[in-house]
Amino acid sequence: MTDRGRVQTFQAWSDDFRLTLVTTAQPREIHAAISTILDVAAGSxxxxxxxxxxxxxVFAPLFDLDIELPADWTVTQLLVDGHAADWTRLVEAAGQHRLRVTFHPAIPPGRETQxxxxxxxxxxGWPxxxxxxxxxxxxxxxPEAxxxxxxYVVKADSELDVVPEDVxxxxxxxxxxxxxxxGFVYQDxxxxxxxxxxRRPSQLSATTVCVARLEPEQLFAHLEANLQIRGGGxxxxxxxxxxxTGRDLRFELHGTSTRLIEQETGPLRDGRRLWFLRFDRRLTGPATLTVDLVVPRASQSAGSAAKTDRTKAGEPARAAARSPRSAPQKDEPEAEPDAPETGADADGDGGAQGAVAVPDLLLPDADWQxxxxAIEAAGDQQLTVEAQxxxxxxxxxxxxxxxxPMRYVPKExxxxxxRHVSGGYRVTLREKRYQRSPLPVAVxxxxxxxxxxDATGRIQNEARFRVSSAGVQSLxxxxxxxxxxxxxxIDGQPVIxxxxxxxxxxxxxxTATAPGTEHVLAxxxxxxxxxxxLAGWLEQTPPLIEAVRGDGRRLPVEVLKTEWTLRHPPSLLIVEADGPLRPITELNRPGWSPRWHVGLAWPSRRQTAANLLGLALVALLxxxxxxVRRKLGCRMSLAGLLVSFAVLVLIALLLLPAVHRSRKAVRPTSVGALSSAPAGAELADRGADEFQEAVRTAVRTEAVPD
Known part of the structure; x- marks a missing residue:
């Protein structure tokens, strides 16, 4: 027997020989590499x-190929080199499918086929x-290979556990x-x-988000639960x-292809209602559950009253203590006398009937929550929050x-x-509402x-207002x-x-200017x-400016910056200032010598006559x-007489009008009450006397000797 491709030679010693050759076909061989992936899905x-x-x-062309697989499996696709194959199902035997694939044309030896x-x-019972x-x-x-x-690879969904047995x-x-x-490998x-x-055990974790807003008649709350489901779903x-919260609620599911198909309410227990939500298939992975709540404040007041009655009857009730960290620490604004308050504390009660509870969302099936x-508040609303x-x-x-991140956008x-690290909280709100003030139409x-x-005591004043306004016809x-x-x-042009x-x-x-244009009113x-x-306290009160709208209403105009320049005679010194305005430069503060010089200044004729009359009276005395002393027999020495005369002269000098005026000029006297209110923002509706007392600014002057 000779192998293929080998040459054999024979030597003949006689011409009469016979060589007999027998040829046989070599059997066909098939070499195969098989990759199998078993995908186990958790769904149906x-x-x-x-x-x-x-x-x-090898050695011979291939006209057909047999494939075997378990009889329970249904063939859905069979391809040869990416094209649909011509195959037939043979008789099943021993729980096996035998498929025969026919090749047209036959596969020649040595060519690889897929x-x-x-x-x-x-x-x-699946899933x-x-x-x-x-x-x-x-x-x-x-079978022919x-x-x-x-x-061999086994794949499975994340919610399934796959365990090999008896492999x-x-x-x-x-x-x-x-x-x-x-993963496995095998050979022949x-x-x-x-x-x-x-199915793996399900693990549910949730992070809830609540944004509540207290309205005059109701409490609005948007609740979200960011779910994370691991395991079997x-x-x-x-x-x-x-x-x-009532029964009229609508839950919504976002962030997943799973749909919410049913929601039912359960019985009440301990003041809470249980809801049952069902999905079209098992929910896995991340998802967001949302619901909007509108709770009438009257129902909460009734619930608080019922809880009070139960407490009086001996039933246990929880009392929420005020949290020191429940709200930012800030000074409470004082309400205006004419601004009526509304809400829980408007009547001064401030008891439990004014407290409104913020609803919380609990998930009993959650392993961790x-x-x-967040609490929203309107611009005219002051909230007191108790959070535990x-x-x-x-x-x-x-x-x-x-x-x-959340799906809700705050309105206020x-x-x-x-933040709470466990499920459930007790948060109550109390409110105060203040009267809204209009926006400034001019500034x-x-x-x-x-x-x-001037020297006569008259004061000439020029006040320049730089004003910007919108919708204002006059000032x-x-x-x-x-x-x-x-x-x-106005803007340098005289007006009537x-x-x-x-x-x-x-x-x-x-009227021909755009809104917001700045005008100069002089x-x-x-x-x-x-x-x-002109010695003493000199007081000056700035004018009050108001904006007059088209309907005749007057609105106060706030002054952002005020400057006062006082021009006075050279014979005066400004030594002190008081009021909302402060001096820009250092004031004059003379020493004791100029003060005595002022006190001893040469008087006028009228004052001289008065002084001489005083001296005559002193001499007569x-x-x-x-x-009298001589008549009574008393004698006094010359030194004693001179001392007595000097004392009387000093008393007379102290009683002179010029000295009295000098003492009065250097004594500071404060006149009226001062205020730092900005340009009458709170004085628009007051009378002239109140206005004068509120914005007065004063300076103290002293005379300078000639």
């Missing part, structure tokens, strides 16, 4: 089998629940397929084994809410920026934010007052009753001034002072005293 789709076989024939087989199987389901490992065989190398003929190997749980062997498939969910809480967790400990305050400002950026004081300027208005101008019915002077604004007026010799 069951199990999927994918086999990719690469083979080639066969792809897909099959499907749904075991009884698995608490009890495991055992499945025999399916084997795809090529002489040399076979194969790999024979497979060697463990590293899994290189994404999502693979088990038959294998068998079983997979025990069970959950077919439904239980949700617990306070009884006051935490959450965040389920154990009665104060909730921790957090920053709004640390809140997790955020007044307080908290004075700068007020410059220049006052010129009203209020002066003191003792002031005399001389003239007024009218006296308003409510007092003050009305000055029209230009007011010239005169005031007087009654200070003797001295003569009378000496005459």
């Amino acid at each position: 789709s069951g199990l999927s089998l994918l086999t990719q076989a690469s083979f080639q024939t 066969v792809r087989l897909e099959a499907h199987y749904v075991p009884e 698995p629940q608490d009890e495991p389901i055992r499945i025999a490992l399916p084997e795809v065989r090529l 002489g040399i076979v190398e194969g790999s 024979v003929g497979l060697d463990p190997a590293r899994v290189t397929v994404a999502g693979g749980r088990l 062997t038959r294998f068998r084994g079983t997979l025990a498939v069970r 959950i077919p439904g969910l239980r949700v617990s809410l306070p009884e006051a 935490s959450g965040f809480l 967790d389920a154990a009665g400990r104060p909730l921790d305050s957090v920053d709004w920026g640390d809140f997790p 400002r955020i007044a307080a934010t908290y 004075c950026h700068r007020l410059q007052i220049t006052s010129v004081l 009203a300027v209020r002066l003191l009753p003792s002031a005399s208005l001389w003239a007024a101008s 001034v009218q006296v308003g019915q409510e007092g003050g002077y009305l000055i029209p604004l230009p 007011v010239f007026y005169r005031t007087e002072t009654d200070l003797p010799n 001295v003569v009378v005293v000496l005459a």
Whole structure:
């Protein structure tokens, strides 16, 4: 027998020989490499089998190929080199399918061919629940293949546990397929084994987010639960809410393809209602459950009253203590006298009937639950928040920026934010509402007052207002009753001034300017002072400016910056200032020598006559005293007489009018009450006397000797 390709030679010694040759066909061989992936799905789709076989024939062409697989599996696709194959099902034997694939044309020796087989199987009782389901490992065989190398991978969904049992003929190997749980290899062997498939225990964690807003008639709360389900998933969910939230609720599920198909209410227990939510399939992975609540405040008051009655009857009731960290520490604003308050504390009660509880969302099936809480507040609303967790400990305050992303957009400002590390909390709200004040329609950026004081005590004043306004037709300027208005101008142009019915002077604004344009209003007026010799406290009150709208309403105009320049005669010194305005430069503060010089200044003729009359009276008194003493026989030495005369002269000098005026000039006297209120923002509706006392600024002057 000669191998293929080998040459044999023979030597003949006789011409008469005979050589007989017999040829036989060499048997065909098939070499194959098989890769099988078993995909175990948790849903109702069951199990999927994918086999990719690469083979080639040796010595002879291949006209057909037989494939065997378990009879329970249904073939869904069979391809040869990416094209649909021509195959037939042969008679089943011993629980096996035998498929025959016919090749047109035949596969020549040495050419590699690819066969792809897909099959499907749904075991009884699938998908698995608490009890495991055992499945025999399916084997795809090529009975005609002489040399076979194969790999076997088992994939499974994350919510399933797959455990191999009684595996024979497979060697463990590293899994290189994404999502693979088990990996094996084999060579020229038959294998068998079983997979025990069970559902993993479900683990539910939740982070809740609550944003509550207290409205005049109701409490609005948006609740979110960010769910994270690991393991086998959950077919439904239980949700617990306070009884006051009612039955008219609609839960929504976001962030997942699973749909919420049913929601039912359960019985009440301990003041809470249990909701049962069901899904179209098991919920796994991340998801967000949302619900919006509207709780009437009357129902909460009734619930608080019922709880009080139960407490009186001996039933236990929880009392929420005020949390020291429940709200940011800030000074409470004082309400205006004419601003009526509404809400819980408007009547001064402040008891339990004014407290409104914020609903909390509990998930009894959750293994771990935490959450965040935010309180919205309107601009005219002041809230008192009492926040505790389920154990009665104060909730921790957090920053709004640390809140997790949510589907709700706040409508009002955020007044307080908290975080709780366990499920449940007890948060109550009490409110105070204040009367809204209108937005300013005009503002004075700068007020410059220049006052010129002459020697007669008259003061000439110029007040310049730099005003920006919108929707204002004219400005009203209020002066003191003792002031005399001389003239007024707008942007350097003289205007006609009218006296308003409510007092003050009305000055029209230009109408051909855009809203917000800055105008310069100049007011010239005169005031007087009654200070003797212009020494003492000199008081000055700035004008009050108001905006007059089209409907005749007057609104105060706030002055952002005020400057007062006082020009006085050289004979005066400004030594002290008081009031809301402060001096820009250092004031004059003379020493004792100029003060005595002022006191000893040469008097006028009228004062000289008065001084001489005083000296004559003093001399007459001295003569009378000496005459009486001589008549009574008393004698006095010359030194004693001189001392007595000097004392009398000193007393007379102290009684002189000039000295008295000097002492009065250097004595500081404060006149009136001062205020730092900005340009009459709170004085628009007061009378002239109150206005004068509220914004008065004063300086003290002293005379300078000639």
